[in-house]
Amino acid sequence: MSHSCQQHKQQIEEALDIATRICEQHGARLTDVRKRVFELIWVSDQPAKAYGLLTELQKNDPSAKPPTIYRALDFLLELGLIHKLHRLNAYVRCTHPEEKKPCFFLICTNCQVVTESHDQAYKKLIAKISKSRDFKLHATTFEMEGLCQQCV
Amino acid sequence: MSHSCQQHKQQIEEALDIATRICEQHGARLTDVRKRVFELIWVSDQPAKAYGLLTELQKNDPSAKPPTIYRALDFLLELGLIHKLHRLNAYVRCTHPEEKKPCFFLICTNCQVVTESHDQAYKKLIAKISKSRDFKLHATTFEMEGLCQQCV
DNA sequence: TTAATGAATGTTATATTATAACAAAACAAA
């Protein structure tokens, strides 16, 4: 971490505030498990795996089981508070939950670093495709795998 | 099927010819298992699942096991002869293996129909992103999930 | 033709990811 613990803590607090607000807006409840999973994903440097999260959960709540974690993940995904990386079967925080910007990911197969990214042209592309094909879009996945700048 | 068996057979033959040519170009061998898996995916109306393909394989070759199918799938994916739908964990034929056009998929969550599609703007977007981020691209996934025209 | 090499396949075992189904508890709201 390049920043202090204090800064770090503030960032999480802020993310939780935003998440709470988004839940309220949707009449959804950010229960304890859901909040805990959100936090775990949020503080993770790497994309988090479902069973890794489960192991973490179980430290506080030994009764946690696979459905516990998958339900929480589904909930957070549906609200756009996290993203699933389908090529990795892993989960990452959303850097912009309030804006609902469509985003995509660059996945380096060498150093494993994953970068969330945005582009106006991507947003336009999605809109164009949906419209031209009369497609009622619910979710998109756009992931690019290869070698990052460092690893080329 | 809206077309005759004869037409159908010709299409598969042609696809196999193209696949064979592409393999030759890459110094790769289209062995029996690989060819069989390619055919099975090719003739499937729906995206094919790995273990479904395995079951088919085993009808001719009882010794086939999970690695058999996953190795063949990896081979075909690497050459761009098939695509993997990461949101569905399923495999579909590539409609344009020679052109290497980047393609994406529209997945209807109601009728399950999956449509492969292309767009010049998508190609440009990928090029732009890769270039601007110095990213050496190896593979992309772009899948849009929602309701198709029929199901809205 | 044969020996050597690397590629592909066979085989066993197991890891990883995810969901079905139903019961119990917590919550909302009438």
Added chain:
DNA sequence: TTTGTTTTGTTATAATATAACATTCATTAA
């Protein structure tokens, strides 16, 4: 407080995928 709905608990199992090592096959150089 009853009633209906959402959430969680729990057990079991389904579905997807890979590791590791042995064997066979194909290619080519000697």
